[in-house]
Amino acid sequence: MAGTDDVMRFFALWMLTHETADEGLKAAIKRGEDTGPGGMEGGPDAFVDGLAAMVQQEKEQLKADLAAGGVERPSADEQKLALEELRFEVAEMRGRMDALTGALETVVAKLDAAPSARA
Amino acid sequence: MSARSRRITGVFSKHWMAGALRSVLGLSPKRRAIFAHEWRVAFEELGPAFIKLGQLISVRPDEFGRELVAEMAAMQDSVPALPAQAIRQVIIEEFGRTPEQLFATFDDTPIASASIAQVHGATLAEAVRPVWGDVLPAGHKVVVKVVRPGSAEAILADMAEARRLAERWGHLVKDFDAIKLITEFDESVRRELDLRVEAKIADRFAFDFREDPKIEIPRIVWSRTTRRVVTMERVVGWRLTDLDEAARAGIDSKALAIYGATAFMRQVMVYGRYHADLHPANLFVTPRNTIAYLDFGIVGHLTKDERESIAQVLAGLAYRDPERALRYSRRLGVVVPPETVDTVRRELGQLLDSMFDPGGAKEFRHFGLGFIAMLRRHGIEIPSGYGLLVKSLATVEGCARSLYPDIDIIDTARPFVTRLLSDSMGKPERLEGKINAAVRAALRELVA
Numbered sequence: 165m166a167g168t169d170d171v172m173r174f175f176a177l178w179m180l181t182h183e184t185a186d187e188g189l190k191a192a193i194k195r196g197e198d199t200g201p202g203g204m205e206g207g208p209d210a211f212v213d214g215l216a217a218m219v220q221q222e223k224e225q226l227k228a229d230l231a232a233g234g235v236e237r238p239s240a241d242e243q244k245l246a247l248e249e250l251r252f253e254v255a256e257m258r259g260r261m262d263a264l265t266g267a268l269e270t271v272v273a274k275l276d277a278a279p280s281a282r283a
Numbered sequence: 284m285s286a287r288s289r290r291i292t293g294v295f296s297k298h299w300m301a302g303a304l305r306s307v308l309g310l311s312p313k314r315r316a317i318f319a320h321e322w323r324v325a326f327e328e329l330g331p332a333f334i335k336l337g338q339l340i341s342v343r344p345d346e347f348g349r350e351l352v353a354e355m356a357a358m359q360d361s362v363p364a365l366p367a368q369a370i371r372q373v374i375i376e377e378f379g380r381t382p383e384q385l386f387a388t389f390d391d392t393p394i395a396s397a398s399i400a401q402v403h404g405a406t407l408a409e410a411v412r413p414v415w416g417d418v419l420p421a422g423h424k425v426v427v428k429v430v431r432p433g434s435a436e437a438i439l440a441d442m443a444e445a446r447r448l449a450e451r452w453g454h455l456v457k458d459f460d461a462i463k464l465i466t467e468f469d470e471s472v473r474r475e476l477d478l479r480v481e482a483k484i485a486d487r488f489a490f491d492f493r494e495d496p497k498i499e500i501p502r503i504v505w506s507r508t509t510r511r512v513v514t515m516e517r518v519v520g521w522r523l524t525d526l527d528e529a530a531r532a533g534i535d536s537k538a539l540a541i542y543g544a545t546a547f548m549r550q551v552m553v554y555g556r557y558h559a560d561l562h563p564a565n566l567f568v569t570p571r572n573t574i575a576y577l578d579f580g581i582v583g584h585l586t587k588d589e590r591e592s593i594a595q596v597l598a599g600l601a602y603r604d605p606e607r608a609l610r611y612s613r614r615l616g617v618v619v620p621p622e623t624v625d626t627v628r629r630e631l632g633q634l635l636d637s638m639f640d641p642g643g644a645k646e647f648r649h650f651g652l653g654f655i656a657m658l659r660r661h662g663i664e665i666p667s668g669y670g671l672l673v674k675s676l677a678t679v680e681g682c683a684r685s686l687y688p689d690i691d692i693i694d695t696a697r698p699f700v701t702r703l704l705s706d707s708m709g710k711p712e713r714l715e716g717k718i719n720a721a722v723r724a725a726l727r728e729l730v731a
Contacts, residue, residue, distance in 0.1 A: 207602055215705055252415065252490045259414040259486065262505035263479070266378070270509075273379030 192216040287444050298325040319354035331398035331434050332441030339468050344655045345670025367391035370401055370429045377509040400428045413502035414486040424517040435476045475580050478513035484579040491554045497542050499575040518575040520567035523685050529568050540687035543574045544695040547679045552699035559583040559675045583671050594703035597696050605631040616666035623661050630657050647692045648677040
């Protein structure tokens with residue numbers, strides 16, 4: 165029976181630790197939400213409180229995403245960003261093409277200006 | 284010794300003598316200020332290459348004393364305009380066509396004339412699709428920036444002379460490495476002489492700020508851009524030196540100051556690319572209540588790791604934690620020898636305390652430049668990127684304060700710092716290490 169008691173005691177300790185940590189986290193979230201975005205300047209403790217409040221926000225967002233049928237939001241953001249970067253690279257290449265077209269027009273203009281050289 | 288070398292030596296000797304005479308009775312800081320002033324006048328007298336060199340010095344507090352950096356920042360890069368015919372000739376050489384064949388209109392009267400380039404107004408003959416943003420319609424106002432004929436050759440020749448002089452006499456200069464400076468300057472000025480480099484950076488900034496209606500970046504007309512000519516959208520507005528007029532026009536300076544500082548923090552902390560030459564001439568406030576960036580000649584780059592370390596240094600600053608600021612400065616390349624660590628930590632703590640004291644100078648400039656000066660005093664090498672960033676932050680703070688004197692630049696950094704730190708805390712390798720440490724600490728508590 166002593167062994168069973170030990171296991172029970174271990175889980176009780178685990179549960180107590182969890183409960184205490186949970187209460188502590190809830191209190192930190194509350195303090196972080198109360199002080200608002202500017203409140204993090206109060207030192208390392210205030211920073212942790214503020215961070216806890218931010219994590220809480222992210223958790224609520226995650227819950228909303230899951231309720232909506234999945235956690236697509238971050239990957240959709242990443243995809244959008246990657247696509248935009250790609251669009252920019254293509255646009256940059258178009259810019260280079262414009263510059264090259266301009267350079268070709270310059271060559272033509274210079275050749276036109278010197279017909280004897282062309283002949 | 285060539286005639287130009289003799290001239291350079293002569294001008295420096297003349298101003299050194301003048302400085303020495305004026306400072307005979309002066310105290311040390313005043314003497315440095317007197318010499319700094321003489322160096323600036325000498326640089327202006329020696330022309331484009333030295334004006335550009337002075338501008339480079341003005342963004343490098345890691346290499347040069349505070350007085351010299353401040354004096355060089357006041358350097359006037361304004362030279363008498365060249366006749367329009369000389370500029371037209373460059374355009375013809377670059378495009379094989381006259382300005383009238385390239386643009387609907389071209390204004391012979393320059394808008395600005397600086398050591399490397401001269402700027403003229405023009406209007407587009409046809410619609411142009413820029414790399415990013417809306418199409419620029421025909422008739423849209425643009426500026427045509429043209430490298431002054433002969434300036435590239437003169438600058439490169441002067442640099443070669445300066446290098447020869449530095450190789451011969453550089454050992455006499457104790458405060459900085461003259462050869463290293465000239466090499467760095469050489470790279471910087473060669474980039475600046477190719478206007479396509481600046482155009483490419485402007486495009487990237489336009490993309491970075493694509494969803495920000497408050498920030499304007501002039502769009503580039505690539506079909507009218509070459510190595511020696513860049514055509515870009517014309518931005519009309521007020522310089523930071525003309526704010527009274529802006530205020531009369533109903534511009535909300537306070538909101539723009541906060542927004543401008545935040546935009547800069549975004550460049551540093553999010554994009555890892557920042558405008559490193561934001562003096563009042565390169566920044567406009569527009570009638571649309573927006574901020575326009577101009578002139579992307581000097582741009583700083585930061586890796587993700589560097590951004591995280593900068594966030595940690597700023598967190599150390601915000602929480603008056605010198606240990607943290609020093610630890611992460613080390614990751615940025617500021618290596619304090621073990622025998623000096625205690626002294627540097629103590630002096631850094633005093634610097635932070637003086638910043639937070641009631642009535643103390645609550646300025647990043649006070650901290651940033653003070654920290655750099657302290658490291659230099661202890662002979663600690665400062666990486667060039669670190670100096671450039673500190674100077675840029677101090678300059679942005681100065682610009683923002685000219686709009687809104689009470690702004691707290693560190694406050695604008697807070698959301699970015701927080702986000703970066705929380706991102707960094709979420710890294711699996713870091714979590715793994717921290718969780719292991721936390722479990723060990725918890726077990727120690729349990730068995731105690």
